[in-house]
Each structure stands twice: as structure tokens, then as C-alpha cells.
Amino acid sequence: MKRIVIGVLALFLVGMVGYRVITHGEEPAVKDIDAYQAEMGIPVEVERVLPGTLTVSRNFTGTVEGARQADAIANATQKITAIPVEVGDAVEQGQVVAELDVDMASARSLRYRQSRATYEDAKRDYERMKSLFEAGAVSEQALDKAKLAYEIAARNFEAAKKLVKIEAPISGVVTRVYYKVGETAATGRPVVRVADLKEVLIKIDINETQISGIRNGQAVEVSVPAYPGRVFAGKLENLSLSADPRSRTFEGWVRVKNPEGLLRPGMFAKVAVHTAVMENVLTVAKDAIVEKDGKTWVYVIDEEEMARLREVQLGQESDNRVQVVAGLAPKEQVVVLGQNKLQPGRKVNVVAAQS
Template sequence: MFDCQMDGETENQMKPLSRKNRIALALLLGGAVLIVLVLIARQLMGHLGETTASTARKLGDPIPVQVSRVQRGDIDEVLGAEGTLVESQSLTIQSEIAGLIREMPVQVGDSVERGGLLLALDPAVAEAGLVSAREQAASARTKLALNQKKLDRLRGLLRDGLITLDEVEKAELEVVEAQNTLANVQARLEQARHDRAATRIVAPAAGVITELVVEKGVAARPFADLLVLAVTEPIHFEFGINQEKIGAVREGQAIEIRLQAYPGRIFTGKLRLIKPVVDDKTRLAIVQAELANPGGELRPGMRGLATISNRASGLKVPAISIMSKRDNVAQVFVVDAQGMAQLREVKMGLQGGAFVEVLEGVAEGEQVVVVGQAGLQDKDKVRIGDEYAPK
């Protein structure tokens, strides 16, 4: 009987579950598994510090972040920009007098020193004019001397009562006329000397010939263009700088330039001009630096890289804390004493290495978020992990 009862109980226990019971059991087991998985996931995410802002917000947990304190110190910023050497001036050379071009020793692309011959006109006409002016000047000086001698003699006779005053006054007028004549002749002589010198046209500055308008053998007309000289001593380096950095450069500031044509060499100069207009498309302001070029080795068209160094001492934050940068204004998250993230607008200064200078918006010692900003919102509750220490 005992065996039979046991068989009956066993048979009763092994009886299949109803459909309703099977569903209930499945739900129970599924819920248990889900709870275990959530607990494991939360533990893993908490351990790894990888909880996203949206996930933490859904779970009602503080959002994990890393912070760094606003500190005071030096910031070294180096601005770099590509640019091109350009002439400091472009001079159109003209002749002051008419004449046949007898010599023209330069060609396009030639370098010339200050005072170097550009072209020479036939001097025959100018020399003839100079000879004539000299003769006229000599004659005028002789006549003035004779008239002055005559006046002195008549004044003596007047004192002795031998002549009338009218004769002396007439002699005085003759002296004045002779003086005026000599002055006019002297002016013509100076002009003749100038015209003779003007037959040799020389470079007013060191540079490169960029255009020839005339050629040897043709007649030059007064004040007609002869050639174009690009002045290269000094020479200028022209480049563009972002509008947000205009305040970081100033005229007279030192600059270093590395040219592709001279690898390994550094040329130094000073900023001479910051153009007041910013290009609408590139948002760049054009800047010019001036370099000495006594040997003429630097030529217009050479390309290179300009670097300008700045140093400031003030408040700074890690560069990775900066968000939504526009010109010199950006945003950062600051964690307050209650562990709440506050979105702040800050005004930036220099940017060097791992740090950015902050001129306005934060105070020394405040904590800014450097890791975990993605998805973070103003007034979010945060949980601070290890403090970030940029090098």
C-alpha cells in the first residue's frame, strides 16, 4: 500500500502545469532575470564610470562627471598662419624729361640695388642746355658786377655834388634788373643740371623689376611710365588671422617667419599693419609684417609660416572644458556646492597648450566639468569622480 501511495503522490506531483500557471511562472522568472541584469548593468556602469547623462537621468541618479578647478597661472599661446612675401611698395618709374632711351640694362625679374641704373636717355640735348645755361649765368654775373661798380661810382659823384639824384636812381634800377636776370638764369642753370642728371634714371630703392613698359631705342616722354619696380627692402609678409584673435596681436609685435624656400632658417620681423576690415567669407583680417632684406634674398611670392608668441597670467581652465565656442565667447559647466551643474558663459583670452585663459565668467577655485558634458543640462545633479589634472 505504501508503495502504491507513493506512486500515486509521485504521479500527482509530475502532473503537467496548466497554461495559466506556466505563463505566471515565465513572467516571474523573466522579471527576476531582468532585475538581476539591471543590477549588474548598474554596478558595471558605476564601476566603469560610463553612465551616460540620459541613462542616469532616467534612473534618477546623479550624472557622473570629472572636474578640474579654475586656477591661476601663466598661459603661452602661439598663433600660426600661412602667408606670402609681398613687396613693400610698387613704384611706377617715369622720366621727367623727353629723350631717346640709349641704355636699358634691366629685364623683368632682375633685382636692383638702391641707386642702380634702370635706364639712360641720350644726354645730348640736356648737355647742350646745360652749356647754354652756364654761359648765360656767367654773362649775367658779369653784367651785375659792372652795374654794381657803376652805381658805386655814381654815388660817390653824388656826394661830391657833381651829378643829380636821378642818375643814381637810374643806376640803382639797372642793378636791380641785373640781379633779377641773374636769379632767373641761375634757376635755369639749376634746371639744366637737374635735366642732365635726369637722363640717368636709377632705382629709388632696392627691389625687383616686375614690368617693362618701354624698350631701348624708343623715345621717352615726360612723365610717361617706363617700368614698374617692386620694392623689397624692406619686404612685407602678408597673412590672415582669425577675427577672434585680432585682440591678441598689435603693431610692433615680434614675429618669426619660416619660408619654404629656406628650410631650417628663421626670419624675424615686426607687425606693421593690421587692416581694419574682416573678409566676409573667410572671417580673416589681413596682417602685414615687415622684414629687413638687405641682400635681396627674400623675394615677393615666397610662401611660409608666421608664428606670433603671446604670454598672459590669469585664470585658466582646461581646454576640454570649453563648449559652444564662438569668437571669444564660450560655455562651460560649473559644479556648485550642492553638486549641481550650472551652465556658464565665459569670455576667453589666450589659448595655449591644454589651457584656455578665462577673462570673465568663473572664479578661482570653482570646479568646471571636463569629462561628461555630453548630454549634460543646466541644473543637472552630478556625481564627481576623480579630479582631472591636465599637464
């Protein structure tokens, strides 16, 4: 075993001596990043300037609301004994969404209990009279009298139920529950809110510098953080004709169809109002713009793959692109990524190109 170890060490020493002889005793030099970039060029991403369509838009934020929503109101100051719905539940108009205590010593509770007892008695009498009529024991007139009494009692009971049972005012989705079971509802106060979410509204505030070019009926794109990358189409409506004297802003509402029910009240929304569509104009990505000495510039790549800083004049803009009015020609290449490391006249290495 000892002989094997000695042999391996000897081979290792011979190999090291041979390596030193081949490399003349020197290790290979490693270039630093500056030297590499000076030789190969600074890596950048570019795009070619081409005529195209620019959709001009102005951006706002707002909160999603139900286009049609209503509160179920408490019609008595009584303790809540049941709330059979939760936020997100679908309900039909007239469906019970909360119940008040019927055992409390109030006139409303007493009326409810009396009408319920009268209804139950009338129902039993009517069922009994039907059986007797079918057996030939009573006249049709007696049956009709029992039926009328039952129908009157049923209507009175339905009216009395509204005193202690709170119903959904519209069909839709429960978006808010204001009370908990055991708490006392106050007369005239909302207990449950229901919204029809087939369409939603988003209120936006438009300041004086943005109002030019904005009008009712313009197309709108809406996005929410809950669904990244998804855009919902809408229209601007009910744009106010005068600014609020305090905020100096104009109020506008965006209506969005919501057949899938994805947009929910309370969601934060970004709104892009399209004010114009410009055809056959030169544009560049906003990322390409360099601001310097109060002017706007871009880095243009010449035939020798050198970066040249050129002043440009800008026009209208969209969310991520801007019109170039002067300073660029079609098919020129501009840097959109990596320009923060550039200096005029530096060689570049194009690692990616956008069309």
C-alpha cells in the first residue's frame, strides 16, 4: 500500500514539472471585464425603428364598484338572529339575507307572531275543508270561504315577514355584510349589500392637464393586480362638464362588461383611456430615452457597431412607447437596454434585437 501511495505522488510531481515547463512557469492571464468589453463591445439590446401604429392613452387609477348595487335595509331596531348569506354568495331578489328576533317584546314581533298563527290556522282549516268537500260533507261555498280566508292570511303573513326578515333588494352577489349575528340592527341602516356584477363601474378623477382630448364613449383598457397580463375592455361615460372646485378634477366613470364575474367591488384598477390612434408614425420604447442636460436623446448604433448619442424630439406617447417627431430615420437601430453603461463612441455587442 505504501508503495502505491509513493508511486502516485511521484506521478503527480512529474505532471506538475511538465506543466511548468509547457507554460514556462507562468499561469494564463485572465482579462478583466473592462478589457473584454473594450475588445468585444458593451452588451446591449436594440430595436429597429419602423413606422407603426401608436395608440395614445392617458392613465388613471380607481376602485371597482358594482354597476347596480343596493343595500338590504333593517326596518326595525332589533337583534339579528340569523344571516344565512356570506360575501360572494349569489342571491335572488326577495331572498332572505337576514332575520330579526321575533321573540322580542315589540309591536312588530307581536304582529309577526299573530299573523303567523292566523296563517297556520287558516291553512289547516282550508286543508280540512278540501278533504270534507271531496267527501261530500260540505258545500262548495264553505270551501270557497275557507280558501279566501287562507289567501288573506297568507298575504298578511307575507307582509308581516318583511318586518322581521330582511330580503335582497335585487338579484346579484353579496359584496358586504354590515352586522354579525347577535348584534342589534338599527332602523334604516344597511345590513347586507348586493351588487349586480354583470357590469362594473370604475370612478376616475381627471386633472386639468389631462382633460384635453378625453370625451364620453372613448375606449378604455382596465387591468387589476388580481389578473396580471389580462386586459378588460370598457368605455368612458358620465364625464363631468365642470371640475370639482376643491380638487380641480373632472369625474368620469368607466363601464366594463363582467360576464365571468372576475372583477369584484373594492378591487384596485388601472385605467388607460385611449384618446387617439396615430398611424404610420415612428416610435421607440420609452426605455430607450436618455434624459440629459434638459434634452432627450437615444443611442443609435452605426455601421461600425459604435454607439452614437443623438438628440430626438418626442411627440405623443402610450403606456410604454413614445412618438419620435425628429432625430431618427426608419430602420435605424436604437439601444433599449444597456445604455446606462454606454458612452458616445463606444463599441457595442448586440446580444438581442427587438422587432
